[in-house]
Amino acid sequence: MDEFSFINSIMPRQLQQPSLIKGIGDDAAVYKASDKSDQVVCVDTLVEGVHFRRDTLSPFQIGRKGLASNISDLAAMGATPAYYLVSLAVPETWDEKELREIYRGMEELATKYRMDLIGGDTVSTPAALVLTITVIGQVERTKARYRNAARPGDLLFLTGYAGSAAAGLELLLKRGRTATFSEEELALVKAHQEPSPHVEQGCLFADFAGRVALNDISDGVASEADEIAEASHVSIVIEADSLPFHPSVSVYPASQQLDWALYGGEDYVLLGAAAPADVKELKERFAAGKLPFFEVGRVEAGEPGVFLRQNGQLKKLEKKGYNHFQKRR
């Protein structure tokens, strides 16, 4: 359904990768899967005004973040990203220069992870840009990680700060992306605008011989922990005092920090669970790789659900997901 010829001028360069054996310009891409790997594939859609706004993200950042969120889904399985396909439904309010910027944003991350752009579609739509990205990754056979692997007695951990992206979004919604931010604020703004998926960390979990349950933080710690709880049929207790915050988040009231971490989303760090002895070893491996690793709670037997322990009180967390802009209006 390709309607924008410029996409062809962008694609061939990346398509000329030795890993690809396809004829350029055909509607489908052909690639050779490694015999030793399983294929991992996922798709994610971002809608203008629903998942992103032009006053908080530049076109470059929209593309970059769209691909980042998909790569994060692969990282949460322990997979290495390899290919991506991009579908754009474009209203008249966007010009070609901006669309090129969206592709350039994706390309920046793609280059970092040596991913090939192997297909796509660019069409018209009456309103609201819709960006759908499909990513394909590979993971050594049988080494993919899932949410359903948590067991009672496991420790819960995070591979990075929680709530930074939500704090950054709050700043952006208040002041707009062209405002001047302090260095401290900018760290949060960038956490929202240019997140880095935890691919290296995901691979580290895939390489680990022990059992690990894994998920990525796209919709907030509460929602992602609940996905692990539901998939593993376990109860999860998060220790409020153990949640790790970026120094720039720590200056806000504690209740605000907690809200951002639990319900803010889009941090794209990994949340996981493993047996205490394995967590000890994982911690050492992460330290050796100079990668953060935080214990944030534990897994218990019981009805699937997520609890927060704060000031000695145990509170069941709501199942509300991350609603992007709706709750803030």
Place this chain on the structure above:
Amino acid sequence: MDEFSFINSIMPRQLQQPSLIKGIGDDAAVYKASDKSDQVVCVDTLVEGVHFRRDTLSPFQIGRKGLASNISDLAAMGATPAYYLVSLAVPETWDEKELREIYRGMEELATKYRMDLIGGDTVSTPAALVLTITVIGQVERTKARYRNAARPGDLLFLTGYAGSAAAGLELLLKRGRTATFSEEELALVKAHQEPSPHVEQGCLFADFAGRVALNDISDGVASEADEIAEASHVSIVIEADSLPFHPSVSVYPASQQLDWALYGGEDYVLLGAAAPADVKELKERFAAGKLPFFEVGRVEAGEPGVFLRQNGQLKKLEKKGYNHFQKRR
């Protein structure tokens, strides 16, 4: 970015296929690629009001046709469909029952081709439903077919009628999908509403030892022939008198038939080119399989371009693609 929980109630059933090794409900699907196959992947986006209208297609047919057009892209490479992922951006004007119908339409074709639904995303959008489907297929290693394989001296062929879908759309735009159609008209209406991708034919080409250039008719014979001409650096001559028409199309004026075939699109039959001796053998194989096969022109040396020979005159065809509804308003 999943916002509609009902999709989960649809997906698990198909996800429980033995060919899949993934954990249900994770953001990404894991599958094992056969060691003997290459992977073929493509994505296609359909926008309400641009690529389909609710007065010409039922929700069931929208889903079915969306998947059909993607499967057709695989067929044109000689690949066998295996998996699909569905992203839906849904405005408030659609209800859950209609969305379920879209999935049911896809499922009908998926069942026919034993495809697994392995992922997707369902999100809100302010206006116009946007349906993006990613399909993954497999083709025996090195046997994928491309557009760039045509050579001077080749014969051009079609694996089915041209223009039927466009004729059906014309009827639907005039009278609406709830009108009563004669049996003859219904054949055309169904050609538009419920096309059958030529998967069996594509596999036949993949299995054939000789060289074959291949494309599918999504945007009309003229545009698809031009893609082969450009990719293969050849000139293509289509014989107007050889274009095959459905009996229900044959009753219309010749110029109208020709316009539908060349510029109508969405027939989802295959257009290809091969050496005369190979075309002879292909013809026999198609006849043995009771599948139609029509010679419609030839490939010549020269600047890339497409010509129509009609009444002894050679006319260069415009590069205009299929504009769905725009040109009809």
